[in-house]
Amino acid sequence: xxxxxxxxxxxxxxxRVNPRSLASRALAVTNVPLxxxxxxxxxxGLVVVYSVVVGLPKYSFSRQLSGAAAxxxxxxxxxxxxxxxxxxxxxxxxxxxxxxxxxxxAPVIGTDVNxxxxxxxxxxxxxxxxxxxxxxxxLYAAALVARYRGSIRSGSxxxxxxxxxxxxxxxxxxxxxxxxxxxxxxIGMVVLFTGGANRRWLAVTAVVVIVAVVFCLWxxxxxxxxxxxxxxxxxxxxxxxLVFLNENIDPQGISYNLRQSKIAIGSGGLLxxxxxxxxxxxxxxxxxxxxxxxxxxxxxxxxFLGSLTLIGMYVALLTVxxxxxxTANNLYGxxxxxxxxxxxxxxxxxxxxxxxxxxxxxxxPLPFVSYGSSFLIVNFAVVGLLxxxxxxxxxxxxRG
Numbered sequence: 486x487x488x489x490x491x492x493x494x495x496x497x498x499x500x501r502v503n504p505r506s507l508a509s510r511a512l513a514v515t516n517v518p519l520x521x522x523x524x525x526x527x528x529x530g531l532v533v534v535y536s537v538v539v540g541l542p543k544y545s546f547s548r549q550l551s552g553a554a555a556x557x558x559x560x561x562x563x564x565x566x567x568x569x570x571x572x573x574x575x576x577x578x579x580x581x582x583x584x585x586x587x588x589x590x591a592p593v594i595g596t597d598v599n600x601x602x603x604x605x606x607x608x609x610x611x612x613x614x615x616x617x618x619x620x621x622x623x624l625y626a627a628a629l630v631a632r633y634r635g636s637i638r639s640g641s642x643x644x645x646x647x648x649x650x651x652x653x654x655x656x657x658x659x660x661x662x663x664x665x666x667x668x669x670x671x672i673g674m675v676v677l678f679t680g681g682a683n684r685r686w687l688a689v690t691a692v693v694v695i696v697a698v699v700f701c702l703w704x705x706x707x708x709x710x711x712x713x714x715x716x717x718x719x720x721x722x723x724x725x726x727l728v729f730l731n732e733n734i735d736p737q738g739i740s741y742n743l744r745q746s747k748i749a750i751g752s753g754g755l756l757x758x759x760x761x762x763x764x765x766x767x768x769x770x771x772x773x774x775x776x777x778x779x780x781x782x783x784x785x786x787x788x789f790l791g792s793l794t795l796i797g798m799y800v801a802l803l804t805v806x807x808x809x810x811x812t813a814n815n816l817y818g819x820x821x822x823x824x825x826x827x828x829x830x831x832x833x834x835x836x837x838x839x840x841x842x843x844x845x846x847x848x849x850p851l852p853f854v855s856y857g858s859s860f861l862i863v864n865f866a867v868v869g870l871l872x873x874x875x876x877x878x879x880x881x882x883x884r885g
Contacts, residue, residue, distance in 0.1 A: 514876035516809065522801045523853070523868050527553060527861075529795065530854035533783045536761050537775045537856075544775050544856060552858025556865030563869030567877050571624050572817045575632075578625035579652065585618040586656040603660045615657055615665045616859045619672070619828060620866045622653055626673050627820035630680035635816055637682040646677065647690065664847040667835075668828060670694070675827030676820050742778070745771045746840040749781035750792075757788030775856035777848055780840050795854070799833050809875050818874040825867045 531549065538544035571578070589595040589603050596604040596611060604611050629649060630637070637643050650673040657666045678687060734740055749765035752758070766774035766782040774782050784792045803826055810822035829852050836851040838844030850857060852864050 516805065516872060516875040518801070519805045519809070519868065519871060519875070522798055522805060523865075526795075526798050526802065526853035529798070530779075530851075530861075532760070533779060533786070533854060534775055534856050536763065536786060537766050537779065537782045539761070541775070548858050549856060549861065552861040553865075555858070556862040559862055560865040560869035560872065563866055564872035564876060566873055568624075568818060568821060568870060568873040569815065569877060572628050572631060575625060575628045578621050578628065579649070582618045582621045582625060582653045583656055585614040585621065586653055587659065588614050589660055603662045603665070613857075613859045615660070615662055616857075616863045617866075618653065618657070619665070619668060619863055620870070622669050622672060623676075623821055623824035623828070623867065623870065625653075626650055626676040626824055627817055630676050630682075631817040631820055633680065635681040637677070637680060640683075640686065643677075643682055643686045646682075647673075650677070662848075664835075664849040667847070668831060668849065671831040672824045672827050676824045679823040680816070680820055742772055742846060743839075743842055746778050746781045747842065749778075750784040750840060753785040753788040753791075755789050757784070757786045757791055760786055762786060776850055777836070777846075777855070778840060779851050779855045780837050783854070796833075796837075799829070799852075803829065806871060809871055812878055813874050814878055815874075818878070821870055822874055825871060828867070 531553065534549055535546050538546050538549075589605050591605070594605040594607060596606050603615055604613050606612075629646060633642065633646070637646060651670075654666050654669045654673070657669060674687065674690070678684075745765060749763070749771055752765065758764070763774075763782050763785040765771045765785055766778070771778050771781055780792070780795075783795065787794070806822055806826050806829075810819045810826070813819045813822065832849050832852050835844050835847060835849045836855070839846045839849075850860050853861065
């Protein structure tokens with residue numbers, strides 16, 4: 486019986502990978518609209534930041550570029566990670582959040598900036614750890630609420646979850662950082678709503694929080710008057726609330742920022758003054774123009790159409806995120822996306838609203854646009870989480 490000749494293995498004869506199959510697999514795990522709208526937002530933000538920080542020694546555009554590069558790396562790393570592996574890390578995530586929010590209170594590394602001890606200095610570089618706590622809090626809140634499989638109906642279960650969600654908020658208030666505390670609270674409420682919490686309990690919580698805030702403001706004023714100095718809430722934070730209630734209370738004092746922001750927005754007109762021609766921010770009339778009031782600088786240079794373009798980009802980002810939430814086929818993934826959307830919606834609405842007098846002035850920056858490398862990295866990280874949810878979706882499973 487003839488024997489077939491042995492064929493020697495030739496390393497050069499390897500199975501060739503079909504380029505089309507590689508491209509199809511890459512497209513399957515890539516949400517192109519999400520990456521596109523993110524790139525447009527970041528590019529628009531870099532242009533506006535550059536136009537504002539030129540000639541200001543306090544700010545560094547190269548640092549903003551470094552933040553964008555680092556954020557891109559973080560986004561790609563989180564994109565590769567299977568988000569479902571973090572669904573059981575409730576306690577470790579809580580520990581990470583508490584450490585991040587309380588680290589600025591450490592005597593050696595903690596740094597006071599603008600009256601709040603919310604920064605740390607490491608190797609000569611300043612960071613705001615509470616920004617990174619937002620990413621951990623989204624994962625933490627989603628993992629905690631996902632345990633109830635879309636239904637939190639009993640009062641005891643709701644109070645337990647709410648108490649655990651309020652722990653990071655209480656820690657951040659110790660700095661005090663009211664803006665970040667509000668962001669964490671909104672993320673928690675949105676995740677609870679999406680996770681099937683009783684709507685009546687959510688409404689009661691909102692009312693209780695409003696009453697508690699009013700009482701704290703009154704009680705803090707009594708303490709300040711009795712002791713003779715600020716105890717918890719700083720005077721500038723109270724003044725921001727007063728300006729929101731009456732913007733004409735002190736035009737050259739505590740109302741100055743709001744008046745200048747309105748002047749900057751109105752002076753832009755329909756098409757704006759052109760790139761680099763922002764007189765309000767360029768001549769120093771508008772304080773904190775690259776950070777808190779970056780929208781004013783944008784509106785002044787690009788006008789109403791430029792502002793509308795930016796808002797359109799945010800709407801596109803939220804639309805893509807909503808599509809990812811509906812196609813996640815996994816409650817944990819849906820809750821992660823809803824937390825991210827809650828964070829972005831509140832930050833955009835608060836930042837733009839405060840420049841127009843529709844919301845109280847806070848230190849909440851504008852996503853992807855405001856100056857700040859830490860803030861930019863965090864927004865990239867959240868996009869990375871959404872990319873992970875999209876990449877690891879299972880179309881053969883029903884959500885649950």
